[in-house]
Amino acid sequence: xxxxxxxxxxxxxxxxxxxxxxxxxxxxxxxxxxxxxxxxxxxxxxxxxxxxxxxxxxxxxxxxxxxxxxxxxxxxxxxxxxxxxxxxxxxxxxxxxxxxxxxxxxxxxxxxxxxxxxxxxxxxxxxxxxxxxxxxxxxxxxxxxxxxxxxxxxxxxxxxxxxxxxxxxxxxxxxxxxxxxxxxxxxxxxxxxxxxxxxxxxxxxxxxxxxxxxxxxxxxxxxxxxxxxxxxxxxxxxxxxxxxxxxxxxxxxxxxxxxxxx
Amino acid sequence: xxxxxxxxxxxxxxxxxxxxxxxxxxxxxxxxxxxxxxxxxxxxxxxxxxxxxxxxxxxxxxxxxxxxxxxxxxxxxxxxxxxxxxxxxxxxxxxxxxxxxxxxxxxxxxxxxxxxxxxxxxxxxxxxxxxxxxxxxxxxxxxxxxxxxxxxxxxxxxxxxxxxxxxxxxxxxxxxxxxxxxxxxxxxxxxxxxxxxxxxxxxxxxxxxxxxxxxxxxxxxxxxxxxxxxxxxxxxxxxxxxxxxxxxxxxxxxxxxxxxxxxxxxxxxxxxxxxxxxxxxxxxxxxxxxxxxxxxxxxxxxxxxxxxxxxxxxxxxxxxxxxx
Ligand SMILES: Nc1ncnc2c1ncn2[C@@H]1O[C@H](COP(=O)(O)OP(=O)(O)OP(=O)(O)O)[C@@H](O)[C@H]1O
Ligand SMILES: [Mg+2]
Numbered sequence: 001x002x003x004x005x006x007x008x009x010x011x012x013x014x015x016x017x018x019x020x021x022x023x024x025x026x027x028x029x030x031x032x033x034x035x036x037x038x039x040x041x042x043x044x045x046x047x048x049x050x051x052x053x054x055x056x057x058x059x060x061x062x063x064x065x066x067x068x069x070x071x072x073x074x075x076x077x078x079x080x081x082x083x084x085x086x087x088x089x090x091x092x093x094x095x096x097x098x099x100x101x102x103x104x105x106x107x108x109x110x111x112x113x114x115x116x117x118x119x120x121x122x123x124x125x126x127x128x129x130x131x132x133x134x135x136x137x138x139x140x141x142x143x144x145x146x147x148x149x150x151x152x153x154x155x156x157x158x159x160x161x162x163x164x165x166x167x168x169x170x171x172x173x174x175x176x177x178x179x180x181x182x183x184x185x186x187x188x189x190x191x192x193x194x195x196x197x198x199x200x201x202x203x204x205x206x207x208x209x210x211x212x213x214x215x216x217x218x219x220x221x222x223x224x225x226x227x228x229x230x231x232x233x234x235x236x237x238x239x240x241x242x243x244x245x246x247x248x249x250x251x252x253x254x255x256x257x258x259x260x261x262x
Numbered sequence: 263x264x265x266x267x268x269x270x271x272x273x274x275x276x277x278x279x280x281x282x283x284x285x286x287x288x289x290x291x292x293x294x295x296x297x298x299x300x301x302x303x304x305x306x307x308x309x310x311x312x313x314x315x316x317x318x319x320x321x322x323x324x325x326x327x328x329x330x331x332x333x334x335x336x337x338x339x340x341x342x343x344x345x346x347x348x349x350x351x352x353x354x355x356x357x358x359x360x361x362x363x364x365x366x367x368x369x370x371x372x373x374x375x376x377x378x379x380x381x382x383x384x385x386x387x388x389x390x391x392x393x394x395x396x397x398x399x400x401x402x403x404x405x406x407x408x409x410x411x412x413x414x415x416x417x418x419x420x421x422x423x424x425x426x427x428x429x430x431x432x433x434x435x436x437x438x439x440x441x442x443x444x445x446x447x448x449x450x451x452x453x454x455x456x457x458x459x460x461x462x463x464x465x466x467x468x469x470x471x472x473x474x475x476x477x478x479x480x481x482x483x484x485x486x487x488x489x490x491x492x493x494x495x496x497x498x499x500x501x502x503x504x505x506x507x508x509x510x511x512x513x514x515x516x517x518x519x520x521x522x523x524x525x526x527x528x529x530x531x532x533x534x535x536x537x538x539x540x541x542x543x544x545x546x547x548x549x550x551x552x553x554x555x556x557x558x559x560x561x562x563x564x565x566x567x568x569x570x571x572x573x574x575x576x577x578x579x580x581x582x583x584x585x586x
Contacts, residue, residue, distance in 0.1 A: 006377040010366060017365040017406075091361050093326040095378055096349040254345075255328065 003097060004105045011109025022117035025070070029118060030125040033066035037130060043194070051193025051200075057220050060133045061191055063126030064219055065212050070114030071147060072154040072211045074188055076161065076179050078103070084165040093254065100243070100250050104155055111151040139221050142228055146215040149235035153210045156242035157182070163246065166253040181206075187213035207242065210235040263430055263462045264300035264323060269293060269332030270486075271318050292318040293329075294486035300464060302429070305456045307477030308466045311574045315486040316466040320434050323464070324354050337429060350379060353423035357435035360415055361422050362407040368418045369403045372425065379426035386425065393421040396451050413444030420448065424455070431455070433465040437472055449475050470566045482573060489573065498569060499539070506562045507535040507546060512555035520549055531557070 016022075040058040044050060053061065068074070080103050083089045092099055126132045135143055161178050165171050183189055185208035192203045192213045203209055214231045217223045223231045271293040276286070293315040300306050310316050321327040322334055325341030325348055334341055339348045355361075362371040376386045394400055397417040402410055410418065416436065423431065436452075437445045453476055455461045465472065473480060473494070480497050482490040490500060509518075510532050517525035518533060523546060527534035537543060543561055550556060 003374075003377040003380070006374060010363065010370065010374050013370070014363060014365045088359055090321065090326050090356070091359055093345065094324055094349055094354045094361075096346045097378060098346070254326075 004101060007097075007102060007105035008109040008112070011106040012113045013109075015110045015113035016117065019117065022114065023121075026118045026121035029066045029069055030063075030122040033063040033122045033126055034129065036066070037062040037126065040191075051191065051195075052222065053191065053193055053220070056131055056133050057222075058191070059126065059130045060220060061216050063122045063130075063132060064216055065188055066122040066126075067119040068147070068150070068212055068215065069188075070118035071111045072150045072186075073111075073114075073158065074154075074182055074186060074211060076158055076175055076182060078107070078158045078162045080159070081162045081165050081171050084162070085169070085171075098250075099254070100159060100246055103159065104152075104243075107155040107158075108151065111154075115147075133220060135219050135221060139218065139224075142223075142232075143215060143219045146218045146232060146235065149232060149239060150211050150215050153207060153235055153239040153242070156239050156246055157207060157211075159246045160242060160249060163249045163253050182208050182211070185209060186211040187216065191216070207238040210238050263302045263304070263337060264298070264464065265333070265335040266299075266319075266323075267297050267333040269296045269319075269322060269329045269334055271315070271322060271327060272330045291486050293322070293483075296332075296483065296486070296488050298481060298488065298491060300462060302462055303456070303460045304479060305452075305463045305477050306465070307473040307480045308464060308483070309473065309480060309570065310466075310483040310489075313485075314483045316483065317434055319483070320354075320432055320464075320466065323432060324348070324352065350426065351428055352430040352432060353426070353428035354432045355416075355419050355423045355434070355436050357416065357433075357438040360407065360419055362415065362418055364408045365406060367404050367406050368399065368410065371407060371418070372422060375422045375425055381426050385427075389425055389427065390421075393424060396454065397421055398447060413440045413447075416440060416444065416448065420451065427459075428461070430462045430464070433463065433467075435467055436465065437467060437469050445469070445471070452476060470570060474566055482570075484574065494566070497566075498564070500573075504539065504564060505537045505541075505543065506564075507537055507543065507550075508560045508562060509533050509535065509550060509554075509556055510558040512557055515554070518550065518554060520546060 037059045040062055041055060044053070044055045044058045048055070080089070080092075083092065089099075092102065095102070123132070127134075157178075161174050162171070164174050168174065185192075185203045185206050187193075187203075187209060192200055192209055195203055204213070214223070214235055218228060218231060270291060273290045273292055275288045275290055296315075296319060308316055308319065318327065322329050323336055323341060325336075325343075325345035328342040336348060337351050339351075341348050361375070362368065363374065366374070372390065381389070394403065397420060399417060399421060402414050402418075405414075407415060407418065420436070431452075433452075437448055440448065449472060452463060452465070456463050456476075463476075465477070467473065477494070479493055480490065481488065482497075490497060492500065506526070507523075511518075512531065514530045517528055518535070520535070522538050522541065524536045525533055526536050535546070537546060547556075547559060
């Protein structure tokens, strides 16, 4: 067996090393789940059936997406960025392993760890305080696949942003722009179903919708049959395309690499 | 093992120029025409003042920087093209960075490294046992790396770099910040590694004790240019290092007169004499004692610190041609 599965396994352990920190984040995520649910409930009371969601869907959406914050790291960022800035990336490049594959493996481990530590609590809180919609086993299985693809897609996007560090030496600018794009176009702020028509269509075609909106729709049972397959294909296609872009950019970056610091 | 031919590396610094938005590009030659060969089994000390280009050279040797011009071969490979293949055959340690995983116990970091380098289970066990004994890792194998002291971490890093039994070990300031005892452990370990396993070692350091204790060969670079290449004795000679005889006479007297011996300092009864290269200190002392009443005598060699300081300051033209 190659090193990649091991890299994921050790990353999972690494990211689980601070359960208290994760718990604090889970509490925060749950709290904001309540806040968002209250806001969306108000919206759906004013406009019942908006975008094909009913009030229960809207509440479930709030908590579910709070649960996904960790696994798809919706706020962006990657440990690799600090390593490029500090020059520690030199260590990574001294390893007999592909940079992108290594960090993907790391990210998968991270996502699995946060899925359990930060993903479950908001849903549990939601189910205790409100009525939420839970998927049947088929939908749950489809949801698991969709979350897996969302993690890949999230990595692919963040990896591209991170590599920009090789050229820009400072990620804050790109980070700020991509944070807005990611929060807005993923459906994290308002579900994309509630977007006005044209903007909604544009948002649904962009990769960020694959992070939150698509998995949420699968969970809520709004994507079944052909729609389910096209949703998963949409996520997979963006993930594959962006991973290939990341691959090309890695090659360019290492060629012009000027590992910082001596 | 290592072949560098006329290697240069130019960084382009972009600096904001006054209030104008356009940035000025200034090229910096970090390494400027370096040529040297390292044979299998050598132990080479690579010295130079801060910013001389040592780390840059190492990064080119290991393939994470591409030279601007010139040719680099390590273990027969072109490092920047075959970085991953080369990584399996060499070990690298940066004193200021760590290959270990902060949140994992040292033992787990080492198992992950084992997976990275695809070291067989049995070979791994033997090797780990060996390294644990030599580097005295046992007491902190189960400690998370973030809780290790600098010296412990450094030893862990050395173990990680050597698990796959590399032919070449490259060390960038491996003793930086270590106390005397840790330094001694690390040095003893490196000396054995080189002598018993025949591992080729290239080391940069600012600690000249490392050099005196370990390196048969020394290279000095300064502002990217090679300034010296030879053994320690040659370095002493090149720097005009000499021996000094400090004599304390019974009473203050004018500078003593002895053939070929120059008096450099007279402080009352105490005089400092410079012995010429190859002079026999014993006969100088004998001649001196025959003519003067001598109370005390001390022989001092110029320390390597002084020698290198002279070279770095450029006080001393380096007289030996650079060999390669
Ligand atoms: N990424 C970089 N971008 C621009 N200039 C750089 C970069 N890395 C190094 N330099 C420059 O190259 C020169 C050599 O640096 P290098 O790190 O090789 O020195 P060094 O010999 O390792 O010094 P030290 O003993 O301080 O570690 C320095 O002038 C440094 O400013
Ligand atoms: Mg350096």
